[in-house]
Amino acid sequence: MNSFTYTQADAVDTAVDERASDLTAKFIAGGTNLIDLMKENVERPTRLIDITRLPMATISETLEGGLRLGALVTNADTAYDERIIQRYPLLSQTILAGASPQLRNMATDGGNLMQRTRCYYFYDLATPCNKREPGSGCSALNGFNRIHAILGTRTQGSDGQLAEPNCIATHPSDMCVALAALEAVVRVTGKNGERSIPFAEFHKLPGDTPHIDNTLESDEIITAIDLPAKGFPDNFMYLKLRDRASYAFALVSVAAALELENGNITDARIALGGVAHKPWRKPEAEALLVGKPATKENFQAAAEALLAGAQGYGHNTFKIELAKRAIVRALGQAAKLEPTA
Template identity: 70%
Template sequence: MNSFTFAQAPAIDAAVREKAGQPGSAYIGGGTNLVDLMKENVERPTHLIGLKKLGLDSITASADGGLRLGALATNADTAWHPEVEKRYPLLNQAILAGASPQLRNMATDGGNLMQRTRCYYFYDLATPCNKREPGSGCSAIGGYNRIHAILGASEACIATHPSDMCVALAALEATVRVSGPNGERTIAFEDFHRLPGDSPERDNTLEPGELITGLDLPAKGFEKNYSYLKLRDRTSYAFALVSVATALELDGGIITDARLALGGVAHKPWRDKTAEALLIGQPATADTFRTAAAQVLAGAKGQGTNNFKIELAKRAIVRALKQATEMNQVVDDNAFQNSNP
């Protein structure tokens, strides 16, 4: 780890000014990912700007009937907040599927959005990595790529985004609030993270110096029919091979609204609105779910050792949608007989 200086920012505007005035500086909240990256010399900031005194740790009702999550609210406080448990249980499930209790106690909601890929080669300084060193190459392409992307990848990078929380936020259509040198703005969650393209070193659409100040959840939380399914190599403290966030509204067994987002498959949480449209107006049956799953994976491409993730993702989507349908509903089990999970 390189040497660095540290200062706590007293206010949001002061933090933004300090970032602009200190080349090589970085914001730090809980530090659960940034400190690891610094220890591995993947990131080498020369100055850290502490955010703990900014008063961004509250969770409050918003004017439109939704919920505002402060960027410095911890993942644990968010998951167990009474309003999140009651109105946004999909988010509760996704957060609790990630990391460990100790990490969730430290990790912040804003930091969760900013965490970087767990690609083996990104952390290995002895190997080329376009995300770490643009133009050096991608060792995962043609290498061991079991955990890597099957959707939205490029010739420059096949890394995946590691967050569970972000998959639920994508499904719920959250909004990201930021403050920067040019003032405040909001970013639709689907526009916050980037696909790699030819600039995989850029994970998101933040402008230089911008700071996440909060997340807005809309009033609709899909609290009756939802599921977060995470498939991983072990049952705790492991990143997803494939994860699926599903949220449905049902009327007499017919789907009237649907959200579907995947994690572990792309450089960003992957949401397919075309697949969602295929669900709406259809009966909640395995055939309907398989049609949507086929749409989501229509453009999937394996890289060798991760080819299995394509079929795994299809089955996970069907299973997650079935789980969401069964909640608070009387389900015709015959509709799912002889169907793949």
């Protein structure tokens, strides 16, 4: 680990100013991902700016009828908050499916959004990686890519042809999959003031800039995450398929949320984890369910639409069929057509 300086910020403006004056500096709160990256020399900040003293550690009501999660609220405190359990049980269920109790006690909600994407080769400095060094190549493409992405990896060139992927890493968060399904909003502050980012626009697909994971400006800090009034408290399911029952990243995960009226679907949300560089949603696939009865056949049609264009790279090709089956199962459990155990 390289040497670095350490400071504690006592105000949001101070933290922003310190970051703006040194763009190699990093904010640190729980540090559950950043410290790992520093140990492996993937991240080499010259300075750590401790933000744990900032006034961003509460959950409050919004005027729109939702909840505001302060960026420094821990994952554990979010998952066990009675308002979250009652009004956004999908989010509570999703957080508790991730990491371990010890990590959830340390990890913050804002920090969860800032996790770097997951890839063996990204952590291995002896191998080429476009995320660490743009233009060096992607070792995962022809390597062991069982955990890697099957969606959103390729961009269309000026000739209309799909280009070779620059990165097939996956976003590791469970919490973010639920936030994508719930259509949360990320609130940030920087030198140019405050702004709100719809969750679907916060994380980026790799495209030609695989080293850039999100749409934050270099001097901005996450201050809160806003949950909308609609929380789908009656019909929801987070299904996480992984190699072991705990402390493992998802091979495929599904956050499913439905509104039902007399057996018919009036609203549907489906977000996938473990399959792309960001939590994956496709509103047009969800729209196929609206106005239709909650049946396996309709769930299958939505799954096919959601996985349209998916591509495997050898070891991870199995994820395409696995994701389709997981979507059908999660929707069936959300609709209470099959048991959740």
